[in-house]
Amino acid sequence: MRSSDSITPAARDFLDWPFFDSRHAEFAARIEAFADARDYEPARPDNVDRLCRALVADLGAAGLLAACVPGAYGGLAPAIESRHLALAREALAYRNGLADFAFAMQGLGSGAISLAGSDELKARLLPQVARGELIPAFALSEKNAGSDVAAMTSSARRDGEHYVINGEKTWISNGGIADVYTLFVRSEAAPGTRGISAFLVYPDDPGFSIAERIDVMAPHPLATLRFTDMRIPATRMLGSPGSGFKLAMRTLDIFRVSVAAAALGFARRAFDEAVAHARSRQMFGATLADLQITQSRLGEMAAAIDASALLTYRAAWQRDVRQLPTTREAAMAKLSATENAQAVIDAALQMFGGRGVRSGAIMESLYREIRALRIYEGASEVQKLIVAREVLRQAPAR
Numbered sequence: 001m002r003s004s005d006s007i008t009p010a011a012r013d014f015l016d017w018p019f020f021d022s023r024h025a026e027f028a029a030r031i032e033a034f035a036d037a038r039d040y041e042p043a044r045p046d047n048v049d050r051l052c053r054a055l056v057a058d059l060g061a062a063g064l065l066a067a068c069v070p071g072a073y074g075g076l077a078p079a080i081e082s083r084h085l086a087l088a089r090e091a092l093a094y095r096n097g098l099a100d101f102a103f104a105m106q107g108l109g110s111g112a113i114s115l116a117g118s119d120e121l122k123a124r125l126l127p128q129v130a131r132g133e134l135i136p137a138f139a140l141s142e143k144n145a146g147s148d149v150a151a152m153t154s155s156a157r158r159d160g161e162h163y164v165i166n167g168e169k170t171w172i173s174n175g176g177i178a179d180v181y182t183l184f185v186r187s188e189a190a191p192g193t194r195g196i197s198a199f200l201v202y203p204d205d206p207g208f209s210i211a212e213r214i215d216v217m218a219p220h221p222l223a224t225l226r227f228t229d230m231r232i233p234a235t236r237m238l239g240s241p242g243s244g245f246k247l248a249m250r251t252l253d254i255f256r257v258s259v260a261a262a263a264l265g266f267a268r269r270a271f272d273e274a275v276a277h278a279r280s281r282q283m284f285g286a287t288l289a290d291l292q293i294t295q296s297r298l299g300e301m302a303a304a305i306d307a308s309a310l311l312t313y314r315a316a317w318q319r320d321v322r323q324l325p326t327t328r329e330a331a332m333a334k335l336s337a338t339e340n341a342q343a344v345i346d347a348a349l350q351m352f353g354g355r356g357v358r359s360g361a362i363m364e365s366l367y368r369e370i371r372a373l374r375i376y377e378g379a380s381e382v383q384k385l386i387v388a389r390e391v392l393r394q395a396p397a398r
């Protein structure tokens with residue numbers, strides 16, 4: 001999506017909702033101005049690493065990555081705010097999917113450091129994350145351990161003052177370009193998820209290698225990582241032994257609602273494009289917008305977008321302001337926003353007809369971008385289970 005091809009976004013009256021204050025409106029204006037000033041080169045497997053590095057550097061230079069770290073290390077607020085993350089991802093996704101990815105991974109990749117890193121690690125790494133000088137990654141998934149984290153087989157064995165790590169991680173965003181990885185492996189003799197610990201590892205650690213670069217339909221840096229007798233200091237553990245799963249879930253709880261916001265940005269862009277197209281497209285002696293079937297579809301799309309926005313920003317507000325657990329609310333937001341965005345984008349593409357599927361067209365790009373959001377950071381099926389589990393847990397006994 002190129003800024004030169006963009007249309008003027010519809011009114012963003014949601015910033016007047018009681019979820020936000022003047023700080024958020026000012027931040028939204030800054031990030032929209034940044035995004036609108038860029039000319040986006042289409043991402044391909046052969047240029048995506050370069051483009052992603054450049055976006056991280058530019059976001060950092062503009063001060064926008066400050067939303068991804070706590071205030072003590074250059075952040076916008078004392079703690080990472082879900083509302084800042086969500087506003088940024090919605091604005092960036094509206095304009096360019098790779099820009100959204102570059103921003104999001106600075107937060108997700110370093111989130112465990114913010115939550116459980118030592119004071120020394122935080123002071124050394126997080127200001128670099130905020131300035132866009134260091135690219136982090138979050139390495140949790142394995143070939144047979146995606147949604148089922150308990151199936152993880154990568155291992156860390158204690159050897160004196162070191163751990164020796166073996167195994168593989170796959171579908172790792174920023175894989176191949178990251179400067180530091182938060183790695184989750186099994187280190188303790190405990191069942192299920194209780195034996196998982198978190199470590200910081202670097203690409204120059206002996207035994208670390210990139211086993212495969214993975215090309216996907218909406219290009220971004222993605223890889224399979226391999227660890228062969230990789231020996232690292234025990235001081236690189238984040239948190240305590242066996243606390244890695246809880247740390248991973250705490251990290252995802254912060255950033256999952258921002259996935260919903262990215263889906264919201266894609267959906268709003270598709271909707272605005274569809275409205276502009278419907279008003280100008282001549283058909284049967286009128287415009288496409290004059291047809292009742294088009295008006296009905298636009299009404300459905302508008303309602304789906306607002307419903308998703310309300311769920312998304314409710315979850316972000318509940319975490320930031322009420323400081324309550326948002327496991328259910330974030331899962332609802334991600335489920336609703338990603339599924340609704342897929343439907344909105346599909347409906348918008350249908351209005352464009354053949355032009356919608358032409359390679360390089362805005363609707364074709366949005367169609368590719370949205371699909372992965374229904375899978376990563378918990379597939380839609382997993383979000384349904386999370387919501388149901390929380391509903392059943394909170395229901396009064398009879």
